[in-house]
Each structure stands twice: as structure tokens, then as C-alpha cells.
Amino acid sequence: MRSKRRILGAVLGGLCLLGAMGGVWFHGILQRYRAAVEALRVQDVDxxxxxxxxxxxxxxxxxxxxxxxxxxxxxxxxxxxxxxxxxxxxxxxxxxxxxxxxxxxxxxxxxxxxxxxxxxxxxxxxxxxxxxxxxx
CATH class of the missing domain: 3.90.1010.20 (Sufe protein. Chain: A)
Structure with a gap:
């Protein structure tokens, strides 16, 4: 029973770590997106x-x-x-x-x-x- 809890704990810990890493990755993409949109300057063309x-x-x-x-x-x-x-x-x-x-x-x-x-x-x-x- 204890080994099943350890395995479950390790799996849940791994999933939490993967989730945190994914969040950091997505946050980086979101920052680049915001910067790219902010930098856009649309100018009229004759x-x-x-x-x-x-x-x-x-x-x-x-x-x-x-x-x-x-x-x-x-x-x-x-x-x-x-x-x-x-x-x-x-x-x-x-x-x-x-x-x-x-x-x-x-x-x-x-x-x-x-x-x-x-x-x-x-x-x-x-x-x-x-x-x-x-x-x-």
C-alpha cells in the first residue's frame, strides 16, 4: 500500500512539475506575442x-x-x-x-x-x- 502511495506521489509530483514548466513556456510565448503586437505601427500608404x-x-x-x-x-x-x-x-x-x-x-x-x-x-x-x- 505504501509503495502505491509513493508511486502515486511521484506521478503527481511529476505532473505538477510538467505543468509548471508548461506555464513558464507559455508565459514566455505570451510575452513575445504582446511585445510583437505592441511594436506594430500601421502607417497609411498613398x-x-x-x-x-x-x-x-x-x-x-x-x-x-x-x-x-x-x-x-x-x-x-x-x-x-x-x-x-x-x-x-x-x-x-x-x-x-x-x-x-x-x-x-x-x-x-x-x-x-x-x-x-x-x-x-x-x-x-x-x-x-x-x-x-x-x-x-
């Missing part, structure tokens, strides 16, 4: 300088990542397609892209409750438009 075409841009912020295809014609954003959006609970942020098209600007409000995903999507659009201007 659409008059973007040639007509479809351009792909992406952005990765550890726990949230996005890839979009932006179609530009006659100096205006005509369409934004989401090619990839790893977002946790940030799917509502995808509505920010409709705001971009309506405003023809990246200076739009983030979706409440999905601010990080909104910023990542906006930065992916910016990266697509900047890549288009630079001929990438």
Missing part, C-alpha cells in the same frame, strides 16, 4: 503610388498571423482577401478589412475585442501595398 494589380502581404505576431491579397485598381483598394488568419479568438477582426475598403485608408478603428488581430491584419495589408510600390 494609394496613388500603388500600381494596379493584386499584391500579397503578411504579418506574424507570434500567436496571431495573417496573409492577405490586396487588389488595387485606379488608385483604390477594390478587394482584400484573407489567405491565412491564425487568430485564436480574433476572427471578428476580419471586419476591419471592410473598413479599410470603405475608407480607402489604413487609418481605421480596430475591431473592439480583437485589437491585436486587427493590427496584424492592417499591417499585412500595409505590407502588401508597400511591396507593390517597391516592385516586390
Amino acid at each position: 494609394l496613388a503610388t500603388v500600381p494596379d494589380g493584386a499584391y500579397v502581404g503578411s504579418q506574424d505576431a507570434v500567436l496571431v498571423a495573417a496573409e492577405v491579397r490586396v487588389t488595387v485598381a485606379d488608385g483604390a483598394i477594390r478587394r482584400i482577401e484573407i489567405l491565412r488568419h491564425e487568430n485564436g479568438r480574433g476572427k471578428p477582426a476580419e471586419a476591419v478589412l471592410d473598413r479599410v475598403i470603405a475608407a480607402q485608408s489604413l487609418r481605421v478603428d480596430a475591431v473592439s475585442g480583437a485589437t491585436s488581430s486587427s493590427k496584424v491584419l492592417l499591417k499585412a495589408v500595409e505590407n502588401a501595398l508597400r511591396g507593390a510600390r517597391e516592385g516586390l
